Amino acid sequence: MALASEKGWGRAVVVALPYLWLLALFLAPFLIVFKISLSQDVVAQPPYAPLLDLSAGWQGITDFLSQLSFANYWYVLDFSNEFLQAYGSSLIIAAISTLLLLAAGYPIAYGMARAPRSLQPTLLMLVILPFWTSFLIRVYAWIGILSPEGLLNQALMGLGVIDSPLEILNTDLAVYIGIVYSYLPFMVLPLYSALEKMDMTLLEAAEDLGCPPWKAFWTITFPLSLPGVAAGALLCFIPAVGEFVIPDLLGGSDTLMIGKSLWTEFTVNRSWTVSSAVAVLLLLVLVVPIVIYQNIQQRELEAGR
Amino acid sequence: MRRGLTWFNVSSIALGFAFLYIPILLLVIYSFNDSRLVTVWGGFSTRWYWALLENEQLLDAAWVTLRVAFVSACVATVLGTMAALALTRYGRFFGRTLFSGMIYAPLVMPEVITGLSLLLLFVAVDFDRGFWTVTLAHITFTMCFVAVVVQSRLVTFDTTLVEAALDLGSPPLKTFFTITLPLILPAVISGFMLAFTLSLDDLVIASFTTGPGATTLPMRIYSQVRLGVTPEINAVCTILIAIVTVVVIAASIVTKRAESQRQAEERAAMKG
Amino acid sequence: MASEKTRKETIGAVRRSFAPWTDPTKTPLIRFENVVKRFGDFTAINDVSLDIYEREFFALLGPSGCGKTTLMRMLAGFDEPTTGRVTLAGQDLAGVPPYRRPVNMMFQSYALFPHMNVADNIAFGLKQDKMPKADIDARVEEMLKLVKLTPFAKRKPHQLSGGQRQRVALARSLAKRPKVLLLDEPLGALDKKLREETQFELMDLQMELGMTFLIVTHDQEEAMTVADRIAVMNNGVLVQVATPAEIYEQPATRYVADFIGDVNLIACKVRSCQGDQAVLVTPITSSPIHVTQQVEAATGDEAWVAIRPEKLRITLDQPPDITENCFEGTIWDIGYLGDLSIYHVELPCGTRIKVSQPNLSRMVQRPISWDDKVWVTFAPHAGVVLTR
Numbered sequence: 008m009a010l011a012s013e014k015g016w017g018r019a020v021v022v023a024l025p026y027l028w029l030l031a032l033f034l035a036p037f038l039i040v041f042k043i044s045l046s047q048d049v050v051a052q053p054p055y056a057p058l059l060d061l062s063a064g065w066q067g068i069t070d071f072l073s074q075l076s077f078a079n080y081w082y083v084l085d086f087s088n089e090f091l092q093a094y095g096s097s098l099i100i101a102a103i104s105t106l107l108l109l110a111a112g113y114p115i116a117y118g119m120a121r122a123p124r125s126l127q128p129t130l131l132m133l134v135i136l137p138f139w140t141s142f143l144i145r146v147y148a149w150i151g152i153l154s155p156e157g158l159l160n161q162a163l164m165g166l167g168v169i170d171s172p173l174e175i176l177n178t179d180l181a182v183y184i185g186i187v188y189s190y191l192p193f194m195v196l197p198l199y200s201a202l203e204k205m206d207m208t209l210l211e212a213a214e215d216l217g218c219p220p221w222k223a224f225w226t227i228t229f230p231l232s233l234p235g236v237a238a239g240a241l242l243c244f245i246p247a248v249g250e251f252v253i254p255d256l257l258g259g260s261d262t263l264m265i266g267k268s269l270w271t272e273f274t275v276n277r278s279w280t281v282s283s284a285v286a287v288l289l290l291l292v293l294v295v296p297i298v299i300y301q302n303i304q305q306r307e308l309e310a311g312r
Numbered sequence: 313m314r315r316g317l318t319w320f321n322v323s324s325i326a327l328g329f330a331f332l333y334i335p336i337l338l339l340v341i342y343s344f345n346d347s348r349l350v351t352v353w354g355g356f357s358t359r360w361y362w363a364l365l366e367n368e369q370l371l372d373a374a375w376v377t378l379r380v381a382f383v384s385a386c387v388a389t390v391l392g393t394m395a396a397l398a399l400t401r402y403g404r405f406f407g408r409t410l411f412s413g414m415i416y417a418p419l420v421m422p423e424v425i426t427g428l429s430l431l432l433l434f435v436a437v438d439f440d441r442g443f444w445t446v447t448l449a450h451i452t453f454t455m456c457f458v459a460v461v462v463q464s465r466l467v468t469f470d471t472t473l474v475e476a477a478l479d480l481g482s483p484p485l486k487t488f489f490t491i492t493l494p495l496i497l498p499a500v501i502s503g504f505m506l507a508f509t510l511s512l513d514d515l516v517i518a519s520f521t522t523g524p525g526a527t528t529l530p531m532r533i534y535s536q537v538r539l540g541v542t543p544e545i546n547a548v549c550t551i552l553i554a555i556v557t558v559v560v561i562a563a564s565i566v567t568k569r570a571e572s573q574r575q576a577e578e579r580a581a582m583k584g
Numbered sequence: 585m586a587s588e589k590t591r592k593e594t595i596g597a598v599r600r601s602f603a604p605w606t607d608p609t610k611t612p613l614i615r616f617e618n619v620v621k622r623f624g625d626f627t628a629i630n631d632v633s634l635d636i637y638e639r640e641f642f643a644l645l646g647p648s649g650c651g652k653t654t655l656m657r658m659l660a661g662f663d664e665p666t667t668g669r670v671t672l673a674g675q676d677l678a679g680v681p682p683y684r685r686p687v688n689m690m691f692q693s694y695a696l697f698p699h700m701n702v703a704d705n706i707a708f709g710l711k712q713d714k715m716p717k718a719d720i721d722a723r724v725e726e727m728l729k730l731v732k733l734t735p736f737a738k739r740k741p742h743q744l745s746g747g748q749r750q751r752v753a754l755a756r757s758l759a760k761r762p763k764v765l766l767l768d769e770p771l772g773a774l775d776k777k778l779r780e781e782t783q784f785e786l787m788d789l790q791m792e793l794g795m796t797f798l799i800v801t802h803d804q805e806e807a808m809t810v811a812d813r814i815a816v817m818n819n820g821v822l823v824q825v826a827t828p829a830e831i832y833e834q835p836a837t838r839y840v841a842d843f844i845g846d847v848n849l850i851a852c853k854v855r856s857c858q859g860d861q862a863v864l865v866t867p868i869t870s871s872p873i874h875v876t877q878q879v880e881a882a883t884g885d886e887a888w889v890a891i892r893p894e895k896l897r898i899t900l901d902q903p904p905d906i907t908e909n910c911f912e913g914t915i916w917d918i919g920y921l922g923d924l925s926i927y928h929v930e931l932p933c934g935t936r937i938k939v940s941q942p943n944l945s946r947m948v949q950r951p952i953s954w955d956d957k958v959w960v961t962f963a964p965h966a967g968v969v970l971t972r
Contacts, residue, residue, distance in 0.1 A: 017484050022405055025395035025455065029414040032452040036429030039436050053435045111331070114324030121321050130325065132564050137332050139556045141513045143530050143537075144549040148335035151342065151541050158338060191332060242420060249422020251516055256537060266424045273428065273520075283432065286425045293422070301416040304460075308467055475662055476695035478682040480709030480760065494699050577743045 037290070044283035045075040055280050079284035090285060093263040094292060100179065100254075100264060101247035104186040105240050108194040111187060112239065116198035117228075120205070131199070138192040146185055146256050153181050153257070177259035185253040190246075194239040201235025202228070234303060241300040245293055265289055336553060343546035360547040370548065373532040377512055380443065380528060384450035385507040391451065392458025392507070393500055399459070400466040418456040426453055427520030434521060441523025449521040450511040457510060458503035465499035498567060505563070509556065598791065602812060604637035611674075613638040613796055614659065614764060619668035621654055621820075628654045629665070630820040636764075641790050641797045643807035646817035647843075652800045655817075656766050659798070660689045673763065683712070688762040692769040694753035696741040702752050703728070703737040709760045727755040730789075747778050758793070767799040771806065783809045804844050808832070816840050832892075837972045841890040848893065848937045849970075854885045862969055863908075864889060868935045871910045876964040881971055888970045893940040895966035898927055899959050900952060909967075911937065911960040915952060925950065929960055 046055040057074040059067065083090045119130045137145065152158045153176040160172040175181050205228065213223040251266035258264070265285065273282040343361075347354025364370060395415055398405070418426065430449045434441055469492070477487040493500070515530040522528065529548075536545055604610040612635035621629040629651045636642045644652040657663045658670055661682030670677045677685065688709065696705055706727050710720045728734045731751035741749055750770065757765055770786070771779045787810050790797045801807050807814050808828040815825045816839075824836040835841035838849055852864035852873060862879040863872050864887060873889050881887055903910065911929065916936055919926040927939045939960055943950075952958060 018402060021394045022398040022402060022411075025391045025398065025459070026407070026411055028391055028452070028455070029395075029411070032430065032433070032448060033414050033418060034410075036433040039432045040425075040429045043432055111328065114320070115328035118321035118325040118328075121318075122325070128564070128568060132560070133329060134332070136557065136560055137336065139509050139560050140336065140553045141530065141549070143513065143515055143533055144339070144552060145335065147533070147537050147541070147545065147549065148339040150537070151546075152335055152338060154541070188331070188335065191328075195328075245420040246422055249424050251422075251424050252534075266422055269424045269428070270516075279432070282428060286428050289422065290425060297417055297420055300420055301413060304416050305412065308463060470693065470695065472691045472693050472695040473697060475660075475682070476689070476691055476756075477697075477708070478662075479660055479685075479687075479689045480756070481683045481712035482708070483681075483683050486712075491697060574742060577740070 040283045040286055042075075043280055044079055044287045045077065046280050047074075047076070047078070048278050048280050053279075054277070079280050080288070082281060083284045083288060089263065090265070090268060090288075093265045093268040094288070096263040097248050097250075097265040098292070100182060100186070101244050101250075104183055104190070104247055105244045107183060107187050108190055108243050109236065109240060112191060112194035112198055113236075115191075116195045116202055116235075119195070119199050120202035127203070134192050134195050134199075142189060143252060145189055146253055149181070149185055149188065149257060150176065153184070176257065177262075179258065179262055181257035182254050182262055182264075185257040186243075186247050186250065189253065190243040193242045197238040197242060198232060198235045201232040201238075205231050234307065238300070238303050238307070241296050241303070245296050245300065248293060249289060339546055340550045340553065343543060343550040345543055345546075348543060360543045361551075363544055364547055364551075367544070369527075370529070370532055370544075373527050373529045376443065376526055377529040380447050380450060380518075380526075381508050381511040384447045384454060384511045385504050387447075387451045388455040388458050388507040389500060389504040392455040392503055393462050393496075395455065395459040396462035396466055400463055400469075401471070415456050415459050418453045419460065421453075423514070423516035424520075427517040430517065431520040441521060442526040445521045445523060446518050446526055446528065449517050450507075450514065453514075453517065454507035454510050457506050458500075461503040461506060462496060462499050465496050469496065502563075505559070512552075602639070604640065605635070605813065610637060612636060613640075613673055614798070615669070615671045616655070616658075617669040617671070619655070619658065619665045619670060621651075621658065621663060622666045628820055629658075631668075632820075632822055634815060634822060634825065636796065636798065638796055639794055641787065641810055641812045642799070643811035643814045644798070644800045644817060645804060645807040645814050646802065648802055650817040651820040652817050653768060656689075656768060656798060656800050659685075659764070660687055660766055661685045686762055687764040687766060688757040688760055689766040689768060690753050690757040690770050692772055694741075694749050694773075696749060696752055696756075698741050701738050701740050702733060702744070705741070705752055706756045706759050709756065713760070723759055727759050730758070731755045746773055747782075750774060750782070754789075758789075758795075761793075762795070764796045764798055767797060769801055770799065772801075772803075779806070780809075786810055808844075816843060818843075834968060835890065835970065838888055838890070838970050841968070841970060846893050846938060846940075848891045848896075850889045850891070850937075852887050852889055852969075854879070854881045854883055854887050856883060857881055861964075864969065868931050868933050869911045871906060871908050873967065874908045874964045875967045875969050877969050879969045879971070881969075885971070889967045890970055891962055891967040893926065893938040894924075894942075896937070896939040896960050896962050898929070898939045898941060898952065899961070900956060901959070903959055903961050906959075909962050909964065913937075913958060913960065915954055915956045915958060918950075918952070918954065920950075927952065927958075929958060 043055050049056045057071050059071045155172040163169045209227055210223050213227050249266040251270050254262045254264040254267045269282050269285045272278055344356050346357035434445050473491055474487055477491045515534050518528045519531055614636040616632050616634040619629055619632045646652045658665055703724050706724045707720050728737055733751055771782050813827055814831050816823045818839055824840045831844055841847045850866050852866040855863045855865050857879045860878045862875045862877055865872050913929040913931040916930040917928040924940050924942045928936050930936050
């Protein structure tokens with residue numbers, strides 16, 4: 008509820024400070040990225056051209072505009088440069104990972120929501136706890152497990168299940184494991200909060216009206232948890248598309264993901280203009296899911312009041 | 313379908329938690345391994361922890377990381393709380409949709425994009441890269457997490473409390489510090505902790521925006537991990553895990569105590 | 585208990601003669617002048633003018649969403665009128681923030697600060713005035729005594745029962761001795777019995793402190809009990825402003841008649857109006873309706889006669905005079921409430937009217953039963969003719 012009385016400079020400061028901060032350090036950088044994606048690489052400081060020369064007046068601006076080009080985009084969209092494949096495989100890997108996360112996260116969230124009330128805070132904390140420990144550490148932990156001489160292979164060979172070590176590290180499988188592992192809390196938490204606030208008497212009503220439990224799950228519980236499913240799926244899918252650390256540490260040299268391509272383009276090829284174009288296109292791909300996610304978040308918060 | 317632990321619920325929770333915790337547990341166990349080979353158990357030893365004390369680079373990086381995390385978490389908490397207030401208390405204002413968009417987008421924005429765009433900004437305005445650029449970058453993305461945490465508390469905040477304070481003669485700013493802030497403090501503190509750990513944890517954005525002399529711990533760990541698994545890194549990770557675990561568990565016990573005491577008092581009041 | 589008796593007698597004397605709104609020499613304490621409040625497209629308050637006098641206990645009564653709370657919040661300073669003026673003791677309140685207004689409000693939710701104990705809650709407003717600490721302590725002590733909560737001074741709000749919280753909220757809003765105390769549905773959260781007790785406590789408190797109280801409520805019984813005058817609101821408009829007895833016995837419109845208490849509304853046509861005698865006809869009964877009332881209407885105009893159920897008499901035998909104010913029908917339904925019984929009588933045309941009769945004797949078997957043929961009659965001064 009808006010307080011009509013809280014007008015004046017106090018209100019202005021509270022709105023303006025974070026607003027201006029985000030305009031300067033979140034929105035403005037995107038405009039710069041967009042501008043640089045239309046520029047050319049040069050050996051200079053900064054390593055791109057043209058630069059906007061405002062001291063030259065209108066002439067400076069028109070010169071600047073005439074030198075911008077979409078060349079970097081054609082480069083990125085050229086099939087032989089493997090960026091398109093990277094976009095595609097990122098989307099596929101993120102989508103499959105999201106489905107795996109949903110399959111793994113739903114039973115956990117469901118079990119937590121149905122656990123005795125007194126146990127729930129502890130369970131919730133246990134899900135959140137790994138999230139507080141370093142992401143990098145959690146990915147790193149899997150290297151020791153999945154490597155050919157790693158603990159998983161040792162265990163399997165010790166049990167006599169396999170004779171020679173499985174190649175898991177540096178494959179797409181390892182990337183899937185890494186994403187599912189790292190993002191699991193992000194999937195479980197929204198699912199849990201959707202399932203937890205569900206009125207249990209709805210299920211009793213369904214049973215009372217002659218609906219068997221398994222059917223009640225699909226006709227009552229699951230549809231009501233859909234906002235949680237959507238929030239969890241987007242919360243995992245969007246960052247996973249641009250994931251860099253996991254494919255870099257767990258994936259193989261043939262694992263194509265756009266986050267890794269961008270990083271390589273930037274640090275190895277040192278092309279700021281091409282990496283900017285890659286970033287702009289990635290943002291275009293993600294803009295729809297990001298907007299949907301925002302709407303879900305907004306609705307969730309408004310419903311909370 | 314009643315509340316309670318059916319075999320299905322128990323096993324899904326158990327499997328889920330096993331999946332979440334076994335890798336971390338193995339990492340911790342192998343940090344006490346005497347052998348340099350991380351996958352062969354060579355007996356119990358704390359030698360890798362002692363070795364850490366001599367690793368100047370790692371200690372320097374840890375110090376930089378802590379400073380960045382502390383400064384950025386402090387600023388992010390202030391800005392994030394303001395943003396949350398702006399979104400929940402002030403109704404419609406010019407550009408509100410853009411504002412809420414800029415709060416939610418960084419939560420899911422791939423780090424490579426955020427990192428690259430901030431770097432290009434710092435280059436464009438010719439800002440010397442180092443401690444402060446990393447800190448500014450961290451403030452920007454962590455303040456959004458603070459805003460969301462504080463906002464979720466503020467939407468359930470009874471605004472008539474603020475009205476009551478104003479009605480009794482307390483001006484708005486004073487009302488914020490005597491009424492609103494004490495009541496949303498738990499959310500503000502968890503926002504701070506979240507900002508602090510996110511900053512502590514960040515590799516990608518820091519790598520883009522850093523400069524000479526401002527190598528953070530995740531960057532140091534990352535460059536060593538790329539060369540392979542070493543027991544020393546296991547030891548660093550174990551220390552970090554231990555710190556986080558102790559802080560989070562302590563915080564949750566404190567809030568749980570306060571909550572259960574409150575409930576007991578409320579029950580007593582209902583009877584009396 | 586002699587002093588208690590004298591106090592009661594003086595209060596009685598004051599109450600008996602208190603009617604500043606009839607005295608043209610008195611200036612009102614609070615004035616709403618042509619106040620309009622819009623929220624976007626929605627008009628919450630539509631051109632309201634209202635005067636409230638010092639020491640008055642004034643009630644704003646209406647269904648939820650009628651604008652009564654908005655009107656009160658404009659006085660407290662949480663909402664500003666879109667057009668029009670609100671003045672307090674001659675001062676225009678436009679632009680004065682709530683923390684500079686000499687009015688205090690008791691909130692429906694009580695809005696007790698959960699992180700402060702009872703004494704600190706009561707002292708909160710006093711501390712804002714930079715009052716010396718000793719004075720604050722003395723005032724808090726006095727307030728705690730007033731609401732009988734002295735032993736609970738160090739308790740936190742969540743350690744109190746609902747009734748105790750209500751009294752803390754009252755003490756807190758009274759502590760600053762405001763010019764006007766605003767009460768927003770103050771008793772809504774209490775159970776019926778406690779609510780009735782507290783209503784009388786509030787009235788005594790208001791007399792004792794000599795303050796002006798403005799109460800917002802949707803409970804008509806509450807408004808009738810506590811208030812000197814009631815303003816009935818509907819859809820952002822004041823429908824009638826009058827004393828409780830006037831509102832009940834002489835409602836201005838059908839809306840008021842229907843909103844306050846139970847009523848039979850009979851659609852009629854005016855046959856004749858002469859002096860203070862009006863005669864009307866209605867298709868639901870053959871006998872004309874005679875009302876002792878000055879009515880401004882011409883023959884043939886549409887009008888309604890409102891009759892309260894308790895002002896109707898019901899008999900099994902035919903009354904001696906059936907030439908006017910008489911219905912014949914059968915008992916459709918009976919509601920036995922203990923102190924009285926409510927009879928629904930169906931007339932030959934299908935219309936049903938409600939009659940209530942006090943149960944004066946201890947009889948388990950009532951003489952009137954389902955499907956009995958009955959006669960319903962009423963006196964010429966029982967009904968009210970309404971043209972709106």
